[in-house]
Amino acid sequence: ADNPGNNLIRGNGKFDLNNATASNTISAVGNDINRSRISGRVEFVAAQVKPPGGGSGTFADIEGHWAKPYIEALAAKGILSGFSDGTFRPREPVNRAQFAVIINKAFSPPPIRPALNFADVRNNFWAFGDIQVAYRGGFLSGVDSRNFRPAQEITRVQALVSLASGLKLPPGDASIVSLYKDAAQIPGYAIAPIAAATKQQLVVNFPQQTQLNPNQVATRADIAAFVYQALVNKGSAQAIPSPYVVRVSQTNQP
Template identity: 35%
Template sequence: MALASPIFEILKNFSEDFNNPVTLTLVFDRANLEGNKKLSVFYYDEVKKDWVEVTGGKVNAGTITVQVNHFTKYAVFAVGQGATVPAPDTKPTISFSDIAGHWAKANIKQAVSSGMVSGYLDGTFKPDHTVTRAEFAVMLMNVLQPQGTEEALTFTDTAKIGSWAQKAVAQAVQAGFIKGYEDGTFRPAAEITRAEMVAMMAGALDNLVEVNAETDFADNKDIPGWAKASVALVKQAGIVQGKGDNQFAPGDHATRAEAVTVLLNLLALKRS
């Protein structure tokens, strides 16, 4: 049995199953269709820690369509006669159609395998797309996996935070990683800057490294005062490196590839 698609995590904003079936169409890779293998969609049962086959899938060109009554992690597997589903701790091969030759390919595959982030239903990862503040909060909390209750959100634009991100944002607020803007907003859909990304991560380091309030980046003067200590902290911790000519570029928007790379560095440091 072989994984024939990325693993997609699909969420909704209520806990109950659907009253009526929902049509789900997933893209798969035909390279795994050797011999007498057939394609089937599976979902991951979080309680039993096992993959469960969804019956009745209809294959059409490069996609397979099934009817489901709930959302969770889904993937397409190429199944041979007598094949068994991989054990829950098996790390299946992650394949996206748009990461070949990308500088962050290995990091992307590791991040998806760890559950930090998911790909898109069209089989892409979009590594160079920018990350919103809400999206980065979710990635960060997937890495840290905090325990306990969440802080009640009091941002003036809380209603604009998607249900898929509210828990993560609340956890980040409770932990002190997020404070929002001076006008009381969080701005969940705003593209996160490198300075903002680093400021969110810095709180997770606790006292793992000592830090000076200045950095040795060539554009140190351009780093906002509120972010300077955070930038220095993550730089000294080896989590974030500069761009060309030793520039930190604090106002540049972080991409999905950059985000998963720095978060993997954070995870490695926390585990060391």
């Protein structure tokens, strides 16, 4: 992902890009391709491009965005990057492979369990190493005993559970989740880790603190906010004032 293609791929017959193989995935790094004109397994990868000014500037499309401070802070640390056109695309979804890369850049987790070779992640896959490190470090697991599904988009609740698990956050009272108007949508397995993440101020909800949207696909902005708050929790970053960080107090705890 350090060498973006910067190609505009258009007007190539029935499909602009056709991967006819059943077992291999094409990685499209930093290329502009119409996703509706693709056939086969293609993985879109954001090009590793720092913001203008060597990391101290900003991206072209985040001015006024609620997550701008988090995005810029993580870009300055080399944890997040933008696209070759100078944008960050904060509303784009994040998939499991991309999330693994971010996890490793942010936390470099030491191994706590043996490696597991997933059937759907070949050793020549662009994020193979990052997926292995995130798995061995306890941040991510497979969707079943054999598969990781690297191209599957990660939801907000899944990202928060991953961070709570990988950081081994102390448990929070399960009743904490009743702070959220949509608490009933939180999967049963996620209640305890979401309570822990809430107590430790990892949860950032825009535009309403009390609306978790747990099963909504996490955007690049969401992941930036969650990961930055996790770094604050670890003592690896300074807190950024934000009205969207969920805080548990004596007055609002059930």
